[in-house]
Amino acid sequence: MVSEHGLNDRKLKILHAIIRTYLETGEPVGSRTISKYTDLNLSSATIRNEMSDLEELGYIMQPHTSAGRIPSDKGYRLYVDMLMEEKEQELTERQEQMLEKADKMEHLLKQVAKVLASSTNYATMVSTPVNNANKLKFIQLSMVDDEQVIAVIVLGGNVIKNKIIRIDEPLSNENLLKLNMLLNTTLNGMSIEEINLGLIARLKEQAGIHSEVIGNVLDAVADVIQVDEDMQIYTSGTTNIFKYPELSDKQSAQEIISAFEEKQQLTELVTQTLSQEDNTGIQVYIGDETPVQNMKDCSVVTATYELGDGMKGTIGIVGPKRMDYEHVLKSMKRLQNELDQMFHKN
Amino acid sequence: MVSEHGLNDRKLKILHAIIRTYLETGEPVGSRTISKYTDLNLSSATIRNEMSDLEELGYIMQPHTSAGRIPSDKGYRLYVDMLMEEKEQELTERQEQMLEKADKMEHLLKQVAKVLASSTNYATMVSTPVNNANKLKFIQLSMVDDEQVIAVIVLGGNVIKNKIIRIDEPLSNENLLKLNMLLNTTLNGMSIEEINLGLIARLKEQAGIHSEVIGNVLDAVADVIQVDEDMQIYTSGTTNIFKYPELSDKQSAQEIISAFEEKQQLTELVTQTLSQEDNTGIQVYIGDETPVQNMKDCSVVTATYELGDGMKGTIGIVGPKRMDYEHVLKSMKRLQNELDQMFHKN
DNA sequence: GTTAGCACTCGAATATAAAGAGTGCTAACA
DNA sequence: TGTTAGCACTCTTTATATTCGAGTGCTAAC
Numbered sequence: 030m031v032s033e034h035g036l037n038d039r040k041l042k043i044l045h046a047i048i049r050t051y052l053e054t055g056e057p058v059g060s061r062t063i064s065k066y067t068d069l070n071l072s073s074a075t076i077r078n079e080m081s082d083l084e085e086l087g088y089i090m091q092p093h094t095s096a097g098r099i100p101s102d103k104g105y106r107l108y109v110d111m112l113m114e115e116k117e118q119e120l121t122e123r124q125e126q127m128l129e130k131a132d133k134m135e136h137l138l139k140q141v142a143k144v145l146a147s148s149t150n151y152a153t154m155v156s157t158p159v160n161n162a163n164k165l166k167f168i169q170l171s172m173v174d175d176e177q178v179i180a181v182i183v184l185g186g187n188v189i190k191n192k193i194i195r196i197d198e199p200l201s202n203e204n205l206l207k208l209n210m211l212l213n214t215t216l217n218g219m220s221i222e223e224i225n226l227g228l229i230a231r232l233k234e235q236a237g238i239h240s241e242v243i244g245n246v247l248d249a250v251a252d253v254i255q256v257d258e259d260m261q262i263y264t265s266g267t268t269n270i271f272k273y274p275e276l277s278d279k280q281s282a283q284e285i286i287s288a289f290e291e292k293q294q295l296t297e298l299v300t301q302t303l304s305q306e307d308n309t310g311i312q313v314y315i316g317d318e319t320p321v322q323n324m325k326d327c328s329v330v331t332a333t334y335e336l337g338d339g340m341k342g343t344i345g346i347v348g349p350k351r352m353d354y355e356h357v358l359k360s361m362k363r364l365q366n367e368l369d370q371m372f373h374k375n
Numbered sequence: 376m377v378s379e380h381g382l383n384d385r386k387l388k389i390l391h392a393i394i395r396t397y398l399e400t401g402e403p404v405g406s407r408t409i410s411k412y413t414d415l416n417l418s419s420a421t422i423r424n425e426m427s428d429l430e431e432l433g434y435i436m437q438p439h440t441s442a443g444r445i446p447s448d449k450g451y452r453l454y455v456d457m458l459m460e461e462k463e464q465e466l467t468e469r470q471e472q473m474l475e476k477a478d479k480m481e482h483l484l485k486q487v488a489k490v491l492a493s494s495t496n497y498a499t500m501v502s503t504p505v506n507n508a509n510k511l512k513f514i515q516l517s518m519v520d521d522e523q524v525i526a527v528i529v530l531g532g533n534v535i536k537n538k539i540i541r542i543d544e545p546l547s548n549e550n551l552l553k554l555n556m557l558l559n560t561t562l563n564g565m566s567i568e569e570i571n572l573g574l575i576a577r578l579k580e581q582a583g584i585h586s587e588v589i590g591n592v593l594d595a596v597a598d599v600i601q602v603d604e605d606m607q608i609y610t611s612g613t614t615n616i617f618k619y620p621e622l623s624d625k626q627s628a629q630e631i632i633s634a635f636e637e638k639q640q641l642t643e644l645v646t647q648t649l650s651q652e653d654n655t656g657i658q659v660y661i662g663d664e665t666p667v668q669n670m671k672d673c674s675v676v677t678a679t680y681e682l683g684d685g686m687k688g689t690i691g692i693v694g695p696k697r698m699d700y701e702h703v704l705k706s707m708k709r710l711q712n713e714l715d716q717m718f719h720k721n
Numbered sequence: 722g723t724t725a726g727c728a729c730t731c732g733a734a735t736a737t738a739a740a741g742a743g744t745g746c747t748a749a750c751a
Numbered sequence: 752t753g754t755t756a757g758c759a760c761t762c763t764t765t766a767t768a769t770t771c772g773a774g775t776g777c778t779a780a781c
Contacts, residue, residue, distance in 0.1 A: 095761045173517045268629045283614045441730045
């Protein structure tokens, strides 16, 4: 990703200036503005020539003849990539903790969404952590009374679930012990996908007359996984998009807000983000690059946070393409760190 | 509420016609339109005179001189009240069941919101049921292993919660039985507010050396209640408001959508609705009547549904004042019935 | 009490003009 | 050869009239 653009230093500086100016104003920027803005000491005419080149190369475009230029998706992409490289090393700084430690994760995540939205003025979303490759850590059956067994199931990430199972005739302590042994030796450390029909048949065979209980336990496991899979997504500041004229016409606003309400599309965004791992865990989708069709006129920035044991969640931010990438990337990194730390301290 | 308006039959008919026309078109309606629309066979001039009277009485108003008339809040109110009275008796009809029986209440309620939104083209919300006066129905402690006891807590409305409690030394079966007896005889049928410090002290005293367990159990109860108290609200079709020009300017859209996202205000709406019981459980707030300031330019219709045992939830619909009240009220009644039935069958 | 007729009002739509920002191109310059 | 001044041209934005029409209120006649 090291400067594969064929741009000399001057063109790069001009492009940079155009984008920065456009990020601020949201209006097409003209040659004269750049001529004064930069320290290049070039006349507007020269700038015009360079701009013409930049347009031909696809980094900027004109909304109409006789208007200034605005960055194209390709232009933004170059800008963001440069930004990422630059900022990589100065990640040491630390900002004060805005988030009071909330007692419940749900509250914490809601607050994260809210804080991020109000500090950036964009729309935000935060997903609850899900376990991509969820592993079974421990299973324990215990008799509650003569007709009921409680199954305690511990998943990776120390998520504990329990489930009551009805049985026809009581299990002796001996048999209970045996079943527990069987279940643990066979299933511990297994991911959900690994528990297939063959394995289930083998288990049932070994359980003998108690195969029915095994079946029920496995059902419970499946159930637990399923519950765990439907991740929650919290959103905040959706209406911030009204602050950006290019997104607040009915059509666009409709689409974006819909996506935020119906959640389905956000789920896809999260899935994609989690699967597409890179070194930083932060991704920037510009315009058409986004997995969510409804947001094709926006930029989307996502960050992954971890709880350990493979539990991962996503923070996302949605705004206009002329987003303050510098600020957003900084905020995301900070939040990502804070969340990581917070969860690893527990 | 029986015709306290001082309107003769003709004025009433004209008002009715104005409102119905306006509901359809959303445009101010003029005298000529009414003259042709109704079967009164009156000239536009006569209608004009009557309209003038109706305006003086506050039922309609002009957006500006030389425009047609639109209903005022007072006008809508009269219309809705008439509608309610009329339709009260024809509630017998039954429409086909649109909702597949969903396995989980959460899914069911989400679906309710969605169905209602798409069938009415307004924005909708559905709250999970909460127990206004929640009562404890049953508590049962069981040993899971030597260090853990599971507490099964059943609340009014058959809501079952369970909680694992750690103990230092195992309880004998005998002691366990005694504790169960103690807890059930003392607490059963109690509402949460009734479990005060005095009662807790008395319980602990009677539990003797196991007072610590009691303390933990009561903590668990408190916890369970608290979890239960923070009700969820599902929304759908928020962006439907863009279909109504009078609500889709940035300002209004902002406010309404905000209210739907931040949920806080909706919670207030639900609380108010649940407390203000009337015979049908359906309420109509027009304009300023609504408890939610952000929706002062809308009409809000709410319905209460019951699970029995005091568990109640709310369905709400938000749209422009020129809402199709007839359709909405019908839909709400139908849904209300279906939900009531569905939950009482279980 | 009802209606026809008419002058009047006012918003919405349409047309017209003027202003301004910005470009592309040419020609001159260092 | 790269840079710049100058100028004609384009296209949006804004302002300003102008027109159009729906609808009213009022008066006078039926």
